[in-house]
Amino acid sequence: MKDTISIRQVGVLMILCIFANKILLLPSLMYETSKADSLWIILFLFAIDLLVLTLIFKLKTIYPTTKLYDILQNKIGKILTKFIYLILLVFFMFKALLVFSVTYVYFKHQIYIQDLIWIALISCLPVINHAVMCGVRGFSRTMELFIGIILTGFIACLAFSLFTPISMPYFFVAPVKDLLGSCYRHIFAFGDYIFLLLIIDKIEFKRGDFKRIYKYAFSGIILMLLLFFLFYSKYQVTAFMHNNALADLLVFSVEFNAVGRLDIIAMLTILFITLFQLEIFCYGFCESIRGIFPLLKKFYATITFDIIFGLLYYIFIGKFEIMVAFTSHYLPILAIVVNYTLPILILIIYLIDMRKVKKNCENVYISQDEISKSNQNTNLSSDESNVALSNQDQAGSEHGDKQKENSLSEKASTLNNQSGLKGGEYEIKD
């Protein structure tokens, strides 16, 4: 089975990534330091995430079928690539741990009423391991099927919160210093699009898909902003006391007319979101570890995930206070490396390759002229003349500079694929 995913499935993954680590604990944590102005912080961080997203798909246009590992290995060498994969491995592991522990704390207090960590672990780990074994296509299809239910549940939570009195939160009350501090402290909850870098070779992407990508990204961001806004509007100054934002939106609406308890909607939505996010992060971890140890089989990668997950849970995350301290002191450093340093590296690679592509395009123009001249004089084989003709067609198209650049870069990458070269290395034969 070809392990590729459609743009719609990428969109679903993106929406679930946006929800990661943000729907339960984050709103109250952010309110503690920056009040309702947290909204500006998340707007700012989402804007950066969007830039990263654009960069990822720009890179995809140059390297349509090349793995991130191969791209990096070509540019910065094997050792540095493995080091980056090691950082990614740690990043995804802590992302998974954080998602799991925050949801578990919610379930422990709201549903199970007792500490039953083994139930949560037995429920989650086999499912996420199986999903990883199924491959990105398998689990993204599942997410595609469930996204309707998840979004309905999410929107229902937001909508039912409107049945209780809400008032506009106060903005522009937190000092800039606090805002910056909060931005740094909670940066780890963002930057989930990095996951897409790991599956860059598996995405079926066409040039016109940029619009769709942004559509999905904006849908997710708008929903998150709405959640933050409604949560702050509902709880105002006491927002920092409510650790389960999405579920707490329903707290005073739980006995809605004769329908009965409504918090089951939030519970199920959170459960589905958590499981899918864990699948994504587990996959990210397994891909990273397999980048470091290429011979490691998927099964053993998932087992490694389980063991490390269990150990780290007990060491760092098991206690709520340690978890909060850990996430606000150490994880931001990791997040800065992964969320910003890696994209900068990708940007540099992209810019260098674009320059190369431009240069090669000029060579292509020259070679096309030569080919067409030689075509007139000599008899070329049909394949060669076809390539020459298609090149001529492309050279003859009268589009804007940018579009021409894009199309030529794609052409160059196609030529690369045909000649078996990796992205960034172009060889034009006269």
Added chain:
Amino acid sequence: MSYFNIEKQIQLLKQKFNNCVDFAYRIYQKQDKKIGLIYLKSIIDQSLLSEAIYLPMQTVKQIEDFNNLKNIIKCADVKITQKENMVKDILDGKVIVLTDFSKQILAVDLLKFPTRTPSEPPTSPVIQGPREGFVEDLQTNITLLRRRIKSENLVLDVVKVGSETQTKVCITYLEGVANKKIIKKVKEKISQIKIDGIIDSYYILSFLEDRPNSLFKQIGNSEKPDIVASKLLEGRVAIIVDNSPIVLTVPFVFIEDLQNSNDYYTNHHYSSFVRAIRLLGILIAVVAPGFYLALELFHYSILPLNFLITIADTTQGLPFTPFLEILFIFLLFQILYEVSLRLPSYLGLATSVVGALILGDTGVKAGLISPPGVIIVALAKIALYTIPEESSQITVLQFLFIILGGSLGLTGLVAGIVYIINYLNVIDSFGTPYLAPYSPRIASDLKDGIFTEPVTKMKGLPKSFSPNKKERS
């Protein structure tokens, strides 16, 4: 010159057939020429034999040569066969005509099995629409399809499978519509079957499935020619097996079991409603007992107060834990179901009375089981039959979800659902995603999904299994 020693040949054949009781022969002597007829009387049309062979033989005065003999026989299907094929031909219901004046052998097809007339299949009752069903005879089944698809593109490839049974398996498709890769794969898989006998089409099923160990059905089946004809028109491949009224179709997608032939003969709004109910039925059937257990054992705080009080009242003093109680009721229902299936119909009513009234009612009154438990399991068992085709799979899932709900609660249930959907998403039936057109979403195929559109709007063929043709025209 004598070509065949007829008596010797008959003796040899008789030995080959182990002197079986239905082995029959007759020798005619016309002047100096001898003619031998050999056949199995159990599988040929005896009256046709008299009319087509015996009567002309008796009335004719002289047989000049082999061609003359061929002309005397009053039957449309007369072929010249080889000596080494005689046994096979006899088994195929042919009368072998041997002579001592020619080296050629005639095989006259007089095959006749006892067959039943096409009637409404018991597994697919019809409210509106055709009431015909397939029968056990391959020829009749082909006729039923031909009657509906009068096209030269309808291909019927017959192969024989089973070293002992030599069962005819007919691969049917519409040339130019069905995907060639699927046709090739079906033919390959059938040609690779190594088995002594095919008794029913279900024998072939496991050979066709990509994952024979899977719980889920990967091959479609139907007893109704109108359904099979419509599937052929969509570009599917049908496999008709001689001696079986069940016709298999590939590729199969899960949504097919939510569809019913009645849906296409009624208003599409009603069809959509009914399909949604069927989906809800599956959900209730699979999850309801497990969900009830999860709420009762782990998350009782979620239950509305009135409901919680009712449950608390009725479950007080029960000797079993809720988990064992639900498991007990589930097994009780399953045993009753199995008994009612196997008992003659006149005893079925008695079992229902004993099961439902005595065991259920008395169990509740005796304080062994609680009424909510009985209601939940009964609801799940009834919901199971909104899609009878999937009942066996759903029963197993019910059991699994009872264990998950009872041991892990809500998280276990959600994890179970995600696990199963993940699993279904990696199943491909002849290259077609099992959960198409919903996962992956194929927008054009949704017209015949849960929410249907009128047949006039279903202009395109389903894209999920890439048929050769795109439009219905």
